[in-house]
Every structure is written in C-alpha cells, then in structure tokens.
Amino acid sequence: MIRTQHFTPILVLAAACSCNAQTPQLGGPMEHIGVELVGTQIQLHVLNAGPMLMQNYGETYTGAASVLNGMSYNGQFGWLAQGFWQPPAGSQVWIEQISAEPDMDIYMGGTFAPIFGTDNSSMRINWNGTMLHNWYATAVPGTYEIEYRVYLGDSAGVPTPGYEAGFVTLSWMMESMCYADCDGSGGLNIFDYICYGNEYAAGNAYADCDGSGSLNIFDYICFGNAYAAGCP
Numbered sequence: 001m002i003r004t005q006h007f008t009p010i011l012v013l014a015a016a017c018s019c020n021a022q023t024p025q026l027g028g029p030m031e032h033i034g035v036e037l038v039g040t041q042i043q044l045h046v047l048n049a050g051p052m053l054m055q056n057y058g059e060t061y062t063g064a065a066s067v068l069n070g071m072s073y074n075g076q077f078g079w080l081a082q083g084f085w086q087p088p089a090g091s092q093v094w095i096e097q098i099s100a101e102p103d104m105d106i107y108m109g110g111t112f113a114p115i116f117g118t119d120n121s122s123m124r125i126n127w128n129g130t131m132l133h134n135w136y137a138t139a140v141p142g143t144y145e146i147e148y149r150v151y152l153g154d155s156a157g158v159p160t161p162g163y164e165a166g167f168v169t170l171s172w173m174m175e176s177m178c179y180a181d182c183d184g185s186g187g188l189n190i191f192d193y194i195c196y197g198n199e200y201a202a203g204n205a206y207a208d209c210d211g212s213g214s215l216n217i218f219d220y221i222c223f224g225n226a227y228a229a230g231c232p
C-alpha cells in the first residue's frame with residue numbers, strides 16, 4: 001500500500017554489496033517518473049524521458065553489483081510516488097514492461113536481481129512506493145526504448161476493475177564502445193573533435209562526458225583525456 005503522506009523517499013543504490021570501494025554511478029542527475037492516482041486513473045509524470053547516456057566507467061564491482069562489470073549502464077530513472085494517495089483496498093501497484101529493444105539488461109535497484117525479462121524474469125514487478133532506481137545495462141551500442149505500464153492490481157497482478165493504467169516510454173543510448181570515437185569511424189582523428197563539438201553545441205547527453213548533468217569546460221577536458229587514452 002502506498003501512503004505518500006507517510007512516504008520518505010529512499011534512493012536504493014548498491015547497499016547490498018561492497019564494490020571495491022566503488023558504487024555504480026547513476027550517470028547524471030536523477031530523473032523521476034512521478035506516479036499519481038487521480039480519481040480512477042494512474043498518471044505518470046516525467047520531465048526528461050531521455051535518451052540517457054549509458055557509459056562504461058571501467059570500474060570493477062563485486063557481489064551482486066558485478067552484473068554491471070564490463071557493461072555500459074545508467075541508473076538515472078527512478079520511480080517515485082507523487083501526491084497524497086493510496087491504492088484501493090486489496091490493490092497494489094504494478095510496473096510492467098510492455099515493449100523493449102533487445103540487448104538491454106535490467107536489474108533491481110538495491111538487490112541487482114534481474115527484472116523485466118532479464119534472465120527469464122517476470123515482465124512486471126510489484127512496487128511498494130519507495131523511490132526506486134533500477135539499473136539498465138548493455139554491451140551493444142545503439143538507442144533503446146522501453147514502454148512501461150503502471151497499473152493497480154491484486155497480489156497476483158490481475159488488474160483492479162474500474163481503474164485505468166498509466167503509460168510511459170523511456171529511452172537510453174550507448175555510443176561507440178570507445179567513447180572518444182565520437183563519429184564511430186573506428187579510429188581517432190580531428191573529426192572526432194568536430195563531432196564532439198557538434199554534440200556539445202546541440203546540448204546532447206553524449207557531450208556530458210563527466211556525467212555531471214551540465215555541459216561546461218570540464219566536459220571538454222574529460223573528452224580530451226578520453227581521446228588521449230585512445231581506443232582498444
């Protein structure tokens with residue numbers, strides 16, 4: 001049951017493991033999908049539905065978080081109860097993935113358990129209303145979209161009659177496996193700097209090299225360092 005009047009947001013990251021003194025990085029500022037019950041309809045509110053940049057930070061994690069090793073990932077999107085409401089008696093909140101691109105793995109915030117079809121897991125999860133940032137990971141460059149349905153249902157996930165579901169589509173992107181190869185040519189040259197400058201001028205997420213959530217001189221420094229490090 002969600003009782004937002006007593007609701008204290010809790011960001012669930014990787015408390016369940018010790019990650020070589022490193023915790024997986026969200027990838028930028030938190031972006032929440034506000035979940036609200038208005039009358040008999042679930043409404044979803046999100047200011048920025050993506051695409052969010054998935055990055056490989058070259059870090060090694062231990063324990064449950066090791067599922068992110070060698071992957072490009074992002075954890076910016078979070079589910080968050082909005083307003084003052086609670087489900088009707090006998091109902092719970094369910095989040096269901098109804099469409100997705102292939103090659104995306106999804107893990108539960110906090111436990112890193114596979115969800116939404118990853119490793120043959122269920123396509124839906126029961127959500128208790130606490131702020132939840134799941135982890136989205138891939139090793140395949142490309143753009144990814146996932147559509148979710150949020151609805152009220154019983155303990156088995158059967159929809160509650162008389163209530164409408166809410167829908168939202170979120171997106172991510174993973175650029176070339178080598179970040180500095182901006183134009184995807186397979187080699188590093190002046191055209192990658194030109195490409196990066198264009199991405200920066202357009203305000204695209206790719207240009208946020210340091211993952212700070214804003215574009216500034218430090219992103220150019222970050223890109224320069226990535227370029228100097230070269231590609232495998």
